[in-house]
Amino acid sequence: MEAAAGAAEPGAAALPKRLKLNPSAPSRFSAAPFLKGIKVFVPQSGIPYLSTKAKFWSASVRRAGGSLTRLRPGGSKPPASAVQGRGHPGSPVAASRSRGSSPDGSKGRGEGRSDQRGSGDKQPKGGVAGEGGQQLQYVSHQWVEQSLARQQLLPPADYPPPDPDAQVHTPTAVARPPSRTGQSLGSGAASGGSAPSGEALQRMRWLGPQLWHARCADMSANELALQAGGPAAAAAAVLPLLLLLCLLCLLCLLCLLPSLLYLRLPAEACRALHAVLAVYSRKRSEExxxxxxxxxxxxxxxxxxxxxxxxxxxxxxxxxxxxxxxxxxxxxxxxxxxxxxxxxxxxxxxxxxxxxxxxxxxxxxxxxxxxxxxxxxxxxxxxDVAVTDSKGRRRRDSVGGATRALFHSLPGVGVQAAKRWWDLGCRCFEDVELAAEPGGPLGQGGAFPLTRDQRFSLGHRGDLLEVAIPGEVREMLVAVQQGLEAVSHPGWRVELVGGGRRSAAAHDADFLATHPSQPVSGVVRRLRDRLVAAGRLVPPERGICWFDHIYGVFRTASGKVRRMDVIIAPPDEFCFALVGWIGSRTYLRFMRAFAKDQGLYLNSHRLMQKQGNESFVVPDERSPLDKAGQERWPPGWGPGRRVECERDVFELLQVPYREPHERDAP
CATH class of the missing domain: 1.10.150.110 (DNA polymerase beta, N-terminal domain-like)
Structure with missing residues (x-):
């Protein structure tokens, strides 16, 4: 049997993990000769991380009794065996499944070239041949990986390469909405041209045809994760929706439809627009x-x-x-x-x-x-059931995961405290309360007495584990706003951040505050004292964790208690703090990893550029960098321009802007 390992198929790795392999090191695969007599032909390109994978494959295939050959232009070629090709039966076939014509002008799998040098035909993408060259069969590189992983010769028919006859068209590039400067954000090469295949096809399917453009094929994993949803989809959806709204409004005016219908139609259209825009959105994922x-x-x-x-x-x-x-x-x-x-x-x-x-x-x-x-x-x-890892080994640290996660969800209960409660035999909150009684291990004088915060959280767990309703969030916002103006000056800007900003449901409420002209130093302590004196904030045991942050428990007018965080930020850091505190945690990881790839450092305070042992503020002291590490100002930016809103942070990183509900990455 012969088979060809060609370019990545639709199920191939879209974003493969970085491999760190030592071909000379002992392989974890056995030496069973399950590939005896099999000759593997690997293409010159078309497989992600091919140079690293080929070294590992070569050593593993040899240990399994086979051989591996890298096909290079003008170099080695698959054997000219009598094989059956599609549309060209019985001819000597050594053609890959890349797009192109065979010598007789036909196209298709198994059609290609004779083994005559100088024929002008394309080199095959790759192949695997059995002793005697009985048959040449083209497969994806997943066949090689899975056969080595499972230590058995898998059926090549189960790993077909992408069909060369399938017409996969790259969606036409859509004009992106202009940024604040009037120019498109992150413009790149036009997306017209050749159709995507292999890895690019998987990326296009994941993003969706409305968001695909040619630059996505060459992006890193972190940059691609930041492309999901936003301007391209908005540009494709806004125009028809606006036209629809205009027609609906005109019909309403001409036909004198009831005002109720007149108000409902735009709302339904807006919800449809949000569904198109929000890719990291729970609602869209449910649909x-x-x-x-x-x-x-x-x-x-x-x-x-x-x-x-x-x-x-x-x-x-x-x-x-x-x-x-x-x-x-x-x-x-x-x-x-x-x-x-x-x-x-x-x-x-x-x-x-x-x-x-x-x-x-x-x-x-x-x-x-x-x-x-x-x-x-x-x-x-x-x-006491342990979880097994990917190699089937029991993980001793995983016992009681659900119960420990429940304990850890209470304010004041950390990972170590939750594990300690589990080790003491506690399997529910009632067990913890029993252990916290006088004479118990968690009681006063016991081996591990509860802290005041833990005791309070345990007694009010019904309220603290509930979702804060919108009315309670507004009540907290008003209390923080009035408290800041009472202890400082009017004009404070208070924004809801965290999960409550990204979606409606959250177990706590986070607020970010700043003042455009007044100093913020010392305000957070005065705010805490005022809220405690008014009975709205439960007196914390350890005070404030940092000079600019309140971790607290708010008491509502109805008597319920809810988790509340208040963060005070200087005005020049407010936009970066907004991006950081809105989140989500995973989305911020994508942003910060992408910034690091560009030689930048992003946190909830600043965007920095590090040069040696020195750090410079971007854009005040240095210009941002592009993916090649070169200084490059985004369109409309230059020395002297300041960061004034969230969109500016995205523009400095040269990634599409996302609304908060579009950043709800779990």
Whole structure:
């Protein structure tokens, strides 16, 4: 048998993980000769990270009894065996599935060239040949990866390359809405031209045809994640909607329709517009049908964060500041699913979505088929059941994940406290209350007495775990606004941020405040004292965590208690603070990772450019950088211009602006 490993198929890796492989190191694959007599021909290009993968494949294929050859222009070629080609049976075939004509002018799989040098035909993208050259069969590079991973010769028919006859057209570039300067934001090469294939096709399917443009094919993973939704979709949707609204209004005026209908139609059109714009949106994901998968992956991420913080110390090795990769993996996968422009199917494979590998794809497949997966069921069990990792090993640190996550959801209860409660035998809040009685391990004089904050949260858990309704959020906003004006000067700007700004449902309320002309130093302490004296803020045990931040519990007029955070920011940092505190956490990771790729550093205070040991403020002291690391001002920007709104932060990073509801990446 012969088979050709060609360019990436529609199910191939859209954004493959970075490989760190040592071909000379012992392989985790066995030496079983399941590829005996098989010759693998790998193309010169067309596969992501090919140079690294080919070294690993070559060593692994040799250990499995086969051989691997890199095809180069004018170099080695597949054997001219008598094979059956599509439309050209019995001819010596060594053609790839790239677009192009065979010597007789025909197109198709298996059609191509004779093995005569100088024939002018294209080199094959690649292939795998058996002893004797019985048959040449073209496959995707997933066949090589999966055969090596499973240590068995998989049927090549199950891994077909993309059909060369399929007409996949790149959507015509849509004029983007102008920025504040009147020029389009992030304009690049025109999207007309050749049709996308392989990795580019997967990216286009994920973004959706309205958002695709030619530059997306060459973007990094973080930059591509920031393209999901926004200006391109808005430009495609605004014009027809505006025309529709004009016609509807004209009909209403001419026909004297009731005013109720006149008011309802624009609202329905606005909701349709928001559904088109909001890609990282829960509502849009529900309409497509992917939100159950998002919820399951988000639940897994929440369990992992309850086991470890974002950064933690490995007890077995003592290594500090280790990134919680499992929680990060699930949150990124949930964001990719929420932004997906089509409904996922159970045949999902690793790499088909950004940040989704083989293990996560297998879990998504189980969720699509049954609504759950093995890891999720293990976490949900109250019994001492450990979750297994990708290699089937039991994770001792995962026992009691659901209960520990429930404890961790209370204000004042950290990861270590939740684990300690579990180790003491507590399986519900009632058990914690029993252990906190006098003489208990969590009571006064016990081994681990509850703090005042923990005792308060435990007694008011019914209120603190409820979703704050809009009326309560407005009540908190008015109290903060009036308190700031009472302890300082009028003219304070207070904005709702956090999950309440991105979506309607949130367990707490976060507010960001600034004053355009008055100093903000010391205001936060005076505000706290006033709210405590008025009975609106529960006196905190440890005061204020930082000089500009209140972590507190607000008491509403109805007597309920709700979590509330108040952040005070100077006016020159307010726009960066807005972007940072609106979130979401995962969306900010995309933005900050993309800024880092450009040699910049973004936080909730400033955008900085580091040169050696020095840091410079952008745009006050230095210009922003492009992806090549070169200084480049966005259109309409230059020395002397200041950051005045959220959109300016996006323009400095040269990424499309997103409304808060478009940033709701889990």
């Amino acid at each position: 497509i049908g992917n939100e159950p998968v998002v919820k399951a992956l988000s639940e897994l991420s929440r369990y992992e964060r309850a086991l470890h913080d974002d950064y933690f110390t490995v007890q077995e090795t003592g290594k500090q500041d280790q990134v919680n990769h499992r929680a990060l993996r699930y949150s990124r996968a949930a964001s990719a699913v929420r932004a997906c422009a089509y409904k996922l199917q159970p045949n999902l494979r690793g790499g088909q979505l950004p940040f989704v590998g083989d293990v996560t794809a297998s879990q998504i497949k189980d969720i699509l088929e049954s609504g759950t997966c093995q890891a999720l069921e293990c976490f949900r069990r109250v019994a």
